[in-house]
Amino acid sequence: MTLSTDVLVVGGGATGAGVARDLALRGVDVTLADRDGLGSGTSGRSHGLLHSGARYVPAEPEDARDCLAENRILRRIAGAAVRETGGLFVQLESDDPEYFERKRAACEDVGMDVEVLDGYEAREAVPDLAADVERALRVPDAVIYPSRLVAANAADAREQGADIRPHAPLEGLTVEDGRVVEARLGGAVDDIVEPEYVVNAAGAWVGRVADMAGLDVEMRPTRGVMVSVEYDGLGPVLNRCRAPDDGDIVVPHDTEAVLGTTSVPVSDPDDYERADWEVETTIEECAAMFPPAADAAVRRTWWGVRPLYAPDEDERGGRGISRGFFRLDHAADGVENCVSVVGGKLTTYRLMAESTADLVCDRLGVEADCETAERSLPGADDPERLDEFVAEFDGQGPTDADVVGAGR
Structure with a gap:
């Protein structure tokens, strides 16, 4: 089957689900595809720390400010996906x-x-x-349950009309005249998608997705x-x-x-x-x-x-403590309708998604503001409903396996 969409988001972790939610709330037609269950990559395999930013000061004060701001936002909007601990x-x-x-x-x-x-x-x-x-x-550190967070973002995107497709691995991209014109999804889907724009949010696998479009994004995982x-x-x-x-x-x-x-x-x-x-x-x-x-x-x-970005890691030459993110607009590389978002951390996923959605809307001529900092996630105050979303999107990861499904 051949489908058309405004935006194809590749990668169903926190950032990809966050991009899908942000764009769908702005009225953009979105398809989100992940090769496995949602959050099966880095997002669902973390230690689940909602950073206050203290880990990143004094070396990275801007990263710390971003963490602190997003920490406060997620405490407001994410409900039972966050546990207040200090x-x-x-x-x-x-x-x-x-x-x-x-x-x-x-x-x-x-x-x-x-x-x-x-x-x-x-x-x-x-x-x-x-x-x-x-x-x-x-x-003000806290704990985040990534399975719930990712699933709730995907559920909100779907409520706004997005098409959420777990177990739909990207098998290839076709580029013609400097544009991605076709994406082939396999697995449980086996469809052709014709996107106006492509967001590569595949985490540590960003380089592989970019390579399908003839692009070079060097990762240092x-x-x-x-x-x-x-x-x-x-x-x-x-x-x-x-x-x-x-x-x-x-x-x-x-x-x-x-x-x-x-x-x-x-x-x-x-x-x-x-x-x-x-x-x-x-x-x-x-x-x-x-x-x-x-x-x-x-x-x-x-x-x-x-999902560390090689040029940044090479410049710093350290342990990879910097977890700032990079939005790579591939128009500069000859593919005008594709962006990759790399680096970052779970705490700042929403900020990464907002920045990426801003670029996509600019390219598509969509004039709509971001709503994700103020709008609560669906089911935020209902752990059982959040866990139903996790099950529906096959999103259970090891980080919160002792919590999700327990209804607390």
């Missing part, structure tokens, strides 16, 4: 006190409400913190492990207050805590090693600030792949 950046005896002070000052500079706790106060907040915790910085362990009642997110490194985040769920993570380059986001040393290092490092992690029973382990 967060602590924990300084151990061996950690640099000057780094702590720089982070505190930088958080205040970007407008973040923070509070310094001494070691006693920090252990009052989290009794199982390590004995050598000297102080902690309280920040890295893998990271998450380990979910039995632990009942951890309150805030825990972050080690040091330069980002392996095993420096503990994210609370109801009866589990998710430990993360590592950062190891991969050449193929579908075929990479899952190394035991990553699990062992993550547990050991997290246990340095949160000792119960060392002996807690492991419930499940998974890896995610970060």
Whole structure:
């Protein structure tokens, strides 16, 4: 079957679903396609931290400002896709006190409400913190359940007329006279789509989609492990207050805590090693600030792949801590009706979608404002309804597998 659409969005993670929702709310006819269930790539395989931005200061203050603003928006619009927890950046005896002070000052500079706790106060907040915790910085981190978030965005897009197609892998693009004129979807769909515009939101697989259109988008993906362990009642997110490194985040769920993570380059986001040393290092490092992690029973382990943009990573030459995003308008590369959105993080998916939708609407001559910062997601206050969306779009990922379906 041959179908026509204003915009084909390739990739059904948070950014792709967010783009589909934003465009549909502006009256644009959208088709969203993903090769598997929605959120099956990076979005559904994260540690589920809704960043306050504190992780990115002082090195990346603009990224931190974006995180802080989007954190506040998602708390308003996402309901039961977000869990309010707060967060602590924990300084151990061996950690640099000057780094702590720089982070505190930088958080205040970007407008973040923070509070310094001494070691006693920090252990009052989290009794199982390590004995050598000297102080902690309280920040407005939270937890996000990505399966619910992605599915709710897709559901809202569909309510506005979008066509949502999981299990519809992109098999090819045809470019004629500098335009994508045809996209071939396989899997459960097996259709031809004739789009006016194409949004490549395929995460770590952006380069593969771009290659189908004769475009070169060089990605530098890295893998990271998450380990979910039995632990009942951890309150805030825990972050080690040091330069980002392996095993420096503990994210609370109801009866589990998710430990993360590592950062190891991969050449193929579908075929990479899952190394035991990553699990062992993550547990050991997290246990340095949160000792119960060392002996807690492991419930499940998974890896995610970060969609890092190679030119940015090469310029920085570091661990890949910068998680700003890039909107690549391929009109400059000879394909006038295609854009790729790369980089970024789960916390800023809505901002990435808004920026991308702004460009698409400009190219299509659509004059309509973005509504996604003010409009609540469907089912936001009804966990069971959110979980029905997850099931409908086959969107269950490992990050929140202990929560989704439990109706809480």
